[in-house]
Structures are given as C-alpha cells and as structure tokens.
Amino acid sequence: MRGIEPHRTPMSAGQPAGGRSLGVAVVDPIPIFREGIAAMVHRTLGLHWSGQAASHHAAMQLCEQVRPDVVILDSALDPNCHLAKLLNAGDPALVLVTLVRDTNRTQQYLAAAIGAGAHAIVPRAVDSRRLAEAVRRAHNDRRYIDPALSALTARPKREPSPRAAPVDGHLVQPKGAMPLSRREYQVLQLVAEGLENSGIAKLLFLSVETVRTHVKSILRKLSARDRTHAVTIAFRSGILVPQLDDSAGPPAVQEAVARGTR
Structure with a gap:
C-alpha cells in the first residue's frame, strides 16, 4: 500500500473479558509523532494499533482497506477540514479525533472541524494519558472537547459565504x-x-x-x-x-x- 503502514495487534490478555479493543490509526506528516502515538496505543488497555498515514490519499486508502475504529488527525494536514469530511462520508461509524496545532487554535477552525465530522478536539501538545481518554470519550459519547479548547467552541459570528x-x-x-x-x-x-x-x-x-x-x-x-x-x-x-x-x-x-x- 502506497504511504500506508497498517498493523493489527491482538487483544491483550489484560483487557476486560468480553471487551472489544478499538483500532486506532494516525494521520500525521511527522514520522516521530506517528511513532509516539503508536507507542501510546500499544501500551493503553483496550486499544490496538491499526496503522498510519502521512497524506490525504494514504489516509483514505488506510480507512478503506483497514477500517480502523478511530483516526487521530493532525489539524495542519487538514486546515480546511476536507479530509475529515471525506473520511466521515466514507465511514459514518468512524471516530475522528483532531489534534489542533497552535496555528489552528481558532474559533473558526474548531467550528469547521466539528462541522466536518470531528468527534473530539484536542490540543496537539496534549499528554498521552489525556489523548487516550479523549479517544475513549469520543468513541463512547461521540463528542469530546478538551477543556483547554472549550472556550473556543462557542458559535462564531456568521459570515457571508465566499464566492468563486x-x-x-x-x-x-x-x-x-x-x-x-x-x-x-x-x-x-x-x-x-x-x-x-x-x-x-x-x-x-x-x-x-x-x-x-x-x-x-x-x-x-x-x-x-x-x-x-x-x-x-x-x-x-x-x-x-x-x-x-x-x-x-x-x-x-x-x-x-x-x-x-x-
């Protein structure tokens, strides 16, 4: 697969009996960041690693072929929320967790991400424990906003739609x-x-x-x-x-x- 590194990990013996492990994938342009997310997933009870992608095309291929439960998406790779919309349209059951960089930390971007189908909005600098919690909350409740970003989720003033x-x-x-x-x-x-x-x-x-x-x-x-x-x-x-x-x-x-x- 071009630009995709899928991997499935069996459910750990320490997971609750009868519990279903959630497959988590990451879409991010930085290899070391993807590796960090993978390490977090591997050591978190109830999660398993489904793969990684570094581009929009690779992300769509990954979701079509591996079908993870959760995708963690870097905001800088999706500044206009096109990828979030496409992934959500391709699999309505997919849970999208958007990691927001400081440059995208605006009321307009957060509103666009939620409108595009993001189920969780979390700062990119969040620690691994809070990210794991965001994944669980997003999957269980279908909506999670990190407290550090909650003040930015108020509805922005409506602006006229731009024309071509x-x-x-x-x-x-x-x-x-x-x-x-x-x-x-x-x-x-x-x-x-x-x-x-x-x-x-x-x-x-x-x-x-x-x-x-x-x-x-x-x-x-x-x-x-x-x-x-x-x-x-x-x-x-x-x-x-x-x-x-x-x-x-x-x-x-x-x-x-x-x-x-x-």
Missing part, C-alpha cells in the same frame, strides 16, 4: 471550498504526486478510461487548462495542502506550490 473568484482569468474556488467528489479528490492527489493515468488506475483499482474521465471532470470543475494547472489551482484555493515533512515532495507538487505562492 477569477485568478489570472480562471475561476478559482474560495479558500476552503471542495468542489470535487471523493474519488476526484483522490485522483487529484495522485496527479499532484506526478502519477500518470495508468499509475493512478493501478493504485485505485480503476480502469485507465475511468481515471481519464475523472481527470476531465477535475479540469472542468477547476476551470484548468491541464493537469499541472489543476494542481496549481488546487493549492491556491486550499483544496490541496503542501507536504509538511522535510521532503520537498514530487516535482509536480514542487512546481504547483511554487506557482501557488507567487
């Missing part, structure tokens, strides 16, 4: 808008990684013709001239987010990010 605006003569969706379907979004992610239609078809188990149809739809919806232009527009409008780890990313991503920040 032209950029360089082409229509660009407003920041945070998601005009694409779940499958189109997966295809666009892989286009941004530099894959051709045949490679995308193999990864998504689709025909090349189906991928070609999705690409045409993406170009139409984003008013893009070609694939590279579509990726550029996606980064500009917040549909795609730049990679957050130390690697520069594939050439198509580098070029699109460069264009999108000019």
Whole structure:
C-alpha cells in the first residue's frame, strides 16, 4: 500500500473479558509523532494499533482497506477540514479525533472541524494519558472537547459565504471550498504526486478510461487548462495542502506550490 503502514495487534490478555479493543490509526506528516502515538496505543488497555498515514490519499486508502475504529488527525494536514469530511462520508461509524496545532487554535477552525465530522478536539501538545481518554470519550459519547479548547467552541459570528473568484482569468474556488467528489479528490492527489493515468488506475483499482474521465471532470470543475494547472489551482484555493515533512515532495507538487505562492 502506497504511504500506508497498517498493523493489527491482538487483544491483550489484560483487557476486560468480553471487551472489544478499538483500532486506532494516525494521520500525521511527522514520522516521530506517528511513532509516539503508536507507542501510546500499544501500551493503553483496550486499544490496538491499526496503522498510519502521512497524506490525504494514504489516509483514505488506510480507512478503506483497514477500517480502523478511530483516526487521530493532525489539524495542519487538514486546515480546511476536507479530509475529515471525506473520511466521515466514507465511514459514518468512524471516530475522528483532531489534534489542533497552535496555528489552528481558532474559533473558526474548531467550528469547521466539528462541522466536518470531528468527534473530539484536542490540543496537539496534549499528554498521552489525556489523548487516550479523549479517544475513549469520543468513541463512547461521540463528542469530546478538551477543556483547554472549550472556550473556543462557542458559535462564531456568521459570515457571508465566499464566492468563486477569477485568478489570472480562471475561476478559482474560495479558500476552503471542495468542489470535487471523493474519488476526484483522490485522483487529484495522485496527479499532484506526478502519477500518470495508468499509475493512478493501478493504485485505485480503476480502469485507465475511468481515471481519464475523472481527470476531465477535475479540469472542468477547476476551470484548468491541464493537469499541472489543476494542481496549481488546487493549492491556491486550499483544496490541496503542501507536504509538511522535510521532503520537498514530487516535482509536480514542487512546481504547483511554487506557482501557488507567487
């Protein structure tokens, strides 16, 4: 599996008889942080490790193929809450725990995350005991807000919905808008990684013709001239987010990010 590290751990002998262990996965761009979450899960009674992912596409593959009970999601990897919406739509039973970085610690972001389907909102700097408790509370109650963030969950003032605006003569969706379907979004992610239609078809188990149809739809919806232009527009409008780890990313991503920040 591309970018996915799934793993299933048998229920510990020390767990309550008849109790069901919860499979927990993490979506985060930082390897050492993913390893820390895995260590917390392994030593916590009633939890087992279901895998990790470092990108939106890998996260969707992980949830489709491994189907964890809980996903812990980094807010910086999902600043517009697109991934939370897609994961929630793909599996309504999935419990989403969003770890909020300081840069996303705003009333607007928390409201967007809850609206996108997040069941728990927790500071990224939380200790392992509180994170384990948040996972349990989110699964049992379907809603948990860490006390450190509760003051930010009041309903924000309603603002007019932004409209799509032209950029360089082409229509660009407003920041945070998601005009694409779940499958189109997966295809666009892989286009941004530099894959051709045949490679995308193999990864998504689709025909090349189906991928070609999705690409045409993406170009139409984003008013893009070609694939590279579509990726550029996606980064500009917040549909795609730049990679957050130390690697520069594939050439198509580098070029699109460069264009999108000019």
